[in-house]
Amino acid sequence: MGMTIVEKILARKSGQAMVRPGDLVTVPVDTVVFVDTNFVNTRWREILKLDHPERVVVVLDHRAPAARPQDAAMHRTAREFVARFGIERFHDVGYGQGISHQLVADHAYALPGTILLNSDSHTGSGGVFNCLARGVGVPDLVYAATKGETWFYVTDTVRYELTGALQTGVTMKDAFLYVADEYGEHAGLNVEYGGPALPGLTISARKTLTTMSTELSAEFAVFDPDDVMVDYLRSRTAAPFECVRADADAKYRDVRTIDLPALQPLVAFPDAVIENSQPVSAAAGTRIDQAYVGSCANGTLEDLQLVAQVLKGRRVDPRVRLVVTPGSQNIYREAAASGLLAQLVEAGAVVTAATCGACGGGHAGVLGANETCITASTRNFKGRMGDMSARIFMGSPATVAASAVKGVIADPRELLN
């Protein structure tokens, strides 16, 4: 019987002809990504030996640049670790700065058929490259970095076939909200994305879906390989890789079709994204204090372009703070060079350095008591972006930008058509 993409990669990596749901496999880890919060003194354990320093990536992203002295101390521990083992792929505050998952895409650190671990939960993001990328805790990361291997349960997979093209003002964030609302959580399951819509979907658009699959509680999220993906990687790395496709007779828990042209802008209501979304009209008119676009889900150049398109010829409502956080300084520089940054700032947006920033409530735009925010980021748990009493709605960058202009939650199609 055939295997899914996840099963095939795990079989290959564990040296078996076949693996099945329920198996526990031990596999070598190709890439180990550390982020700054790992190095806080209450979590970090001093590593004495690394298996392969060249497999390690270190990124300062959650609290970069430092917002408080403790952040600076944590960053210093990270720099000492990097210096001790001569780690070359180090993204310090500065030119190479960015959110780890965006940098993994920018620099092609996640390659098809490989295994990548990172101690941030949104690591599934790298599955856009046909890679098994998984968020783990710091102990798993330290284990993989020192011993070179990790374990995974093989679990069932749900496959999503994407068809057609999105309409104006609708994004893959809306597609995610649709899946989360229609099918609920996917705990203990892998998700595999493919289908005839792929040639029309950029890597950035697809990556929103793999990143947000963490919010479905999926184990692995992985895309079929195609020319768009291979061209993206080939323009960034000369490293060899081998794409992995599912067998024609692979066994899935379920196969579901998402008809992209049928989707509309959705908004998740505060505190959860699972079975908690409605068409934007249901939230329209809700006064907001802040609008946020950023994170590993929505900090790409395309996201910034979409915001600028909505803002074109308009200004952010004076009652609203629109905070835009690019996913990496690579994106920031591109936005600066193309004039995009100037458009955003001219319209009244605040553009921060590339960081996880306010998405995790760390800095650069956190919410005060009883404030309301609409965000295009990863998560809207209670208290996630600041005060426990703040309300966080979630929508696409287009919906967030339209809401920033109107001062209330608004349908972006009114401003884009």
Add this chain to the structure above:
Amino acid sequence: MKFRARVWKFPDNINTDLILPSASFYMTPEEQTRFVFQANRPGWVDQVQRGDIIVGGRNFGMGSSRPAARSLRNLGLCCLVAESVNGLFFRNAINFAFPSIECPGVYEAFEEGEIAEVDFDNGTVVNATRGTTLAAKMLPAKLLDLLAAGGVYPLLEREGFIAAKA
């Protein structure tokens, strides 16, 4: 490995931020335990006793990679039995030596305050108050060994991969 204690019940989709809120990020692990379930169940940390058991619903521990399981262990809870345990939370639980096991039907099988007997070696969960028994999903030997070793860090310390705790 076997535990017998009274249970506390928590519903589906309990997230990591409820167990370990961002606001406690720079506190010591001991201080962080004061914040467990502060948002959804204020005062609970003063009621829970060393050795108690958590019975959870589906997808217990969804959300972030933060060491939320460590806070439950540090509070003195002996184990978690849930309808299903979030995959990322489960890894942290095993790695921080907080025994966690999935047991379909467990949420309905217990009222809060009843006594559970959880046997990780033969995969049974008994409601000792009612005298009913459920079958849990057994943990593979590799993970039971990891729990027995005290989790990942004691193991790596013994093998010389990481330094002893400062």
